[in-house]
Every structure is written in structure tokens, then in C-alpha cells.
Amino acid sequence: RKEVEQDPGPFNVPEGATVAFNCTYSNSASQSFFWYRQDCRKEPKLLMSVYSSGNEDGRFTAQLNRASQYISLLIRDSKLSDSATYLCVVTPYSGYNKLIFGAGTRLAVHP
């Protein structure tokens, strides 16, 4: 079983749609969680950290469910510019800065 699993997609949605991605992780001791965005043939860029109480940044909402070991990302009012691959990233345990990357979920927003 992979340490971090994501649905590869692609998710094809029209502009203005709401789309949600889920990610599951295998290590129950995992401490920190992030969503990164990666455009085609570019480097990953931090989109947002994920906090236990859930957090929002504009149109993006991240949720963490420790009991079920999954993280979600909700994108509201999708824009064409949201088209990218979204990487779920987990730190295995406290005090150790090794990040475990999921393979990513591809989102394609069309007019």
C-alpha cells in the first residue's frame, strides 16, 4: 500500500464548478499535511497547509480527518487557471522534515 494515495483523475469540470479531491495516508502518526499545486512540466508550489480544524484560503478549503486518515481539498467556483495537478503531501512524524508526496490528482477546467 502506498503511503499517500490519490485518485489520479483527470477531473474534467466546467468553469464555476465545485470540485473536491481526497487523499488517504497510511501512517497514523503523520503530523503535518499540505496541498501543493504542480503545473505541467513545472515545479510543485505550496497551495496551503492543512490544519486539524480545517482551513480556508479564498476559494480553497482543506480538511483533515485523522480518524479516517484522509485529507480533502475543495475548490469552489473553478477557474481555467486552476487546471493543474494537485499533490497531497504528508510528513510521517514529528521532528522529521521528510515529506511524502502523493502522485497527484489532475484537474482540467474547461470553458
Add this chain to the structure above:
Amino acid sequence: DGGITQSPKYLFRKEGQNVTLSCEQNLNHDAMYWYRQDPGQGLRLIYYSQIVNDFQKGDIAEGYSVSREKKESFPLTVTSAQKNPTAFYLCASSTGPGGNQPQHFGDGTRLSIL
């Protein structure tokens, strides 16, 4: 502007050749990392360094070597022992050890075999 600079952007390796990928950061970050990304796969950690003059193997260190003589620099050498080097190589840095520190990436080097 602070950031991470990787060079070259594209690199071609001949059979039996060692090649070195450069990574320089001016973010004053203590920790630096090298990842490899293959199509359709997540990033895999090659080596990481939490402080100058120290580095640790990641998950796929075989066929690679690194050095960390300066805080700003963390070059990666792809040796001839790495039989499948074609990939997208990403260097990253973070403020330091600690699981809540996100990593910042350079724009990568694409390595191919001639």
C-alpha cells in the same frame, strides 16, 4: 528576490558519464532536498541535508551522490551507476527540520540519456 536556482534546465548524459546538477538557494534555509519525479508518479526523495556538512540518504539514493559544503549549495551528481537517470529532478529547501515546515522548490532539471 529570494529563491532556489537549479541549473541547467536541460541536461543530456552519455553512457558511463557522471553529471552534476546544481542547486543554489538564497533563502537562508538550513535544510535542502533532492527529489526525482517520473511521469505519473509522485516525487521520490533521493538525498536530504538538514545542516551544512551533513546529509542523509532518501528512498532512492543508489546511483546518486551529494555534498553540502556550503549552506547555499547542494549539488547532486548522477553517477554512471544510475542506470535509469531520465527524469525530472527537483531541488527543495525548508527553514529547518520539523514536520510543519513546507518545502520550496527550484524549477527543476530535466535529465535525459543520449
